[in-house]
Amino acid sequence: MAASSTPSKCSSAATCTEGDAASATFSVRDYDLAASLESGQAFRWQWLDGGWNGVIGNRWVRLRADEFSITAYAAEPVSDWNWLTHYFQIDLDFSAVAATFPDDLPIRAAVSACRGLRLLRQDPWECLASFILSSTKQIVQIRQIVAMLCERFGESIPAAPQFAPAFAFPTPARLARATEAELRACKMGFRAPYLLATARSVTEGKIDLERLRQLPVEIARDELLNLPGVGRKIADCVLLFAYGFPTAFPVDVWVIKALQKLYFPRRRATAKRLRHFSETHFGPNSGYAQQYLFHYMRTKHGKR
DNA sequence: CTCCAGGCGCCTT
DNA sequence: AAGGCGCATGGA
Numbered sequence: 001m002a003a004s005s006t007p008s009k010c011s012s013a014a015t016c017t018e019g020d021a022a023s024a025t026f027s028v029r030d031y032d033l034a035a036s037l038e039s040g041q042a043f044r045w046q047w048l049d050g051g052w053n054g055v056i057g058n059r060w061v062r063l064r065a066d067e068f069s070i071t072a073y074a075a076e077p078v079s080d081w082n083w084l085t086h087y088f089q090i091d092l093d094f095s096a097v098a099a100t101f102p103d104d105l106p107i108r109a110a111v112s113a114c115r116g117l118r119l120l121r122q123d124p125w126e127c128l129a130s131f132i133l134s135s136t137k138q139i140v141q142i143r144q145i146v147a148m149l150c151e152r153f154g155e156s157i158p159a160a161p162q163f164a165p166a167f168a169f170p171t172p173a174r175l176a177r178a179t180e181a182e183l184r185a186c187k188m189g190f191r192a193p194y195l196l197a198t199a200r201s202v203t204e205g206k207i208d209l210e211r212l213r214q215l216p217v218e219i220a221r222d223e224l225l226n227l228p229g230v231g232r233k234i235a236d237c238v239l240l241f242a243y244g245f246p247t248a249f250p251v252d253v254w255v256i257k258a259l260q261k262l263y264f265p266r267r268r269a270t271a272k273r274l275r276h277f278s279e280t281h282f283g284p285n286s287g288y289a290q291q292y293l294f295h296y297m298r299t300k301h302g303k304r
Numbered sequence: 305c306t307c308c309a310g311g312c313g314c315c316t317t
Numbered sequence: 318a319a320g321g322c323g324c325a326t327g328g329a
Contacts, residue, residue, distance in 0.1 A: 040310055135311035141327070142310085189325025194312080231312050252310040272319085294310070 020077040026070050026085065030094040032116025033065040039295050040139045041241045042120055043130050043146045044169075053163055055150075056087050057123060060159040060166040075158040075166075089121055100283045106262035107282075107289060110296035117295055119288055120241060124209040125202065126169040127242035128224070131234045132195050133188050141187075148186040153178060175199035194229025201227055217245040240287040249278045249290045258297040 037045040037052055045054040051073075052063040061084065062073040072084055085091060101107045133149075134142050146169075153174050154167030175183070176199040183192035201207055207227065212220040217239060224235040232251070239248035249255075251274065259274045269277070282289040 131310080132312095134309095136309050136324085137311095137326080138309045138328075145326095184325085187326065190312095190323085191325080229312065233311060237310075250310070253308095254310060270319090298310085 020079045022075070022077050023071060023073045024078070024081050024084075026072070026081075026088075026090050027068055028070055028090060029068070030116050031065070031070065031088075031118055032114075033063060033070060035114060035116060035295065036118040036120065039117060039291065040298070041237075041291070042122060043139070043143045044150070048163065053159075053166075055157065055166055055168060056083055058155070058157050058168045059083065060157055060163075062160065062163070073160065075160050087121055089118060092118070094118065097285045097288050100285045101289050102281055102283060106258075107292065109262075109301075110258075110289075110292040113300045114292050114295050117292060119244070119291055121244050122242045123169070124212070124238060124242040125172055128198065128209070128227075128230070128234075128238045129169070129172075129175070129195060131237045132198060132229045133191050134234070134237075135191060135229075145186055145188050149175075149183075149188075152182070152186065172199045172202035176203040191229060197228040198230070213243055217247060220245065221248075236287075240290075246285045246287050247279075248287045249282070250287075250294075251275065251278060251290075252294070254294050254297050255290060258293040258301075261297070261301070262293070 033052065034047070037054075042054075045052050050064065052065075054061060054063070060075045064071045064073075070088065070090070072081070098111055101111065129149075130142065130146055133145050137145070150167040150169055153170035155171075157166050157168050159166035175195065178196065178199075180192050180196055183196055188195065202209060207223055212223060215223070220243065221232075221235050221239060224230050224238055225232070230238075234250075236248040236250040239245040240250060255278075256271070256274060259277060260269055263269075263277065263281075264274075278286065278290070
């Protein structure tokens with residue numbers, strides 16, 4: 001196969017200049033790849049034979065990680081790894097982010113317990129569509145629905161021959177041409193008309209997902225909230241996981257549990273109170289803090 | 305069997 | 318403004 005057996009060494013995207021190669025190694029600190037890929041922000045990564053297989057845009061990629069590096073193997077030679085370093089935010093200094101968190105016991109516990117958890121920077125359409133499918137579904141089920149959607153509507157893309165064929169995430173135009181029945185056949189139930197209508201809105205140009213990047217977060221949120229099937233929680237997921245707005249703070253059942261249990265253990269806090277708290281307590285990177293609280297409650301502290 | 309899952313939209317107060 | 322309910326599907 002084409003992949004070289006000796007990955008080129010790159011400390012960051014900027015220094016990765018060894019020409020075309022099908023693999024590259026990036027040195028990282030505070031990066032738990034497994035936790036990040038399993039934390040419910042992305043739904044297409046698969047653990048197989050000691051590595052993570054996935055698709056970023058139209059590129060299949062396989063990843064291996066150890067404590068200090070991530071090595072990526074592509075199906076075809078790559079001259080510029082920016083698409084990958086951007087997706088994984090390789091060059092982000094997490095300690096600088098953590099320094100902006102409030103210095104309180106719950107955040108300290110969550111950061112300590114989930115050391116290395118990172119936010120990805122995903123494609124807006126894939127993120128939007130995936131989270132429309134997420135409502136009242138468990139993460140394992142969201143994965144299954146998204147996988148079926150990609151197999152049936154996504155473009156086939158090259159993958160390493162020893163692995164299963166790969167598919168890009170379906171374009172808005174392709175899903176806009178689907179029928180509601182075809183989408184329901186992917187087990188998405190009542191979410192099918194929401195996904196279909198949103199795909200059509202994007203295709204018809206009623207919303208420009210690229211333009212949202214340059215808007216203030218509140219305006220970008222309002223645009224997303226106009227889409228069918230998109231409420232505050234899903235809008236904030238897209239604002240945080242795709243656009244990287246640092247104060248987008250998705251509040252779901254797990255985050256409510258975390259805030260209630262960790263910050264208001266004695267008295268019952270109303271949803272409005274928790275919302276206000278989430279918007280004022282966690283600082284300029286509150287979205288990152290949210291992901292730590294979510295993951296901490298879901299994997300370590302709560303489980304119930 | 306019942307309960308609930310990284311909610312939303314719509315209908316009541 | 319705030320609260321209740323139905324919506325598909327499947328796992329616990």
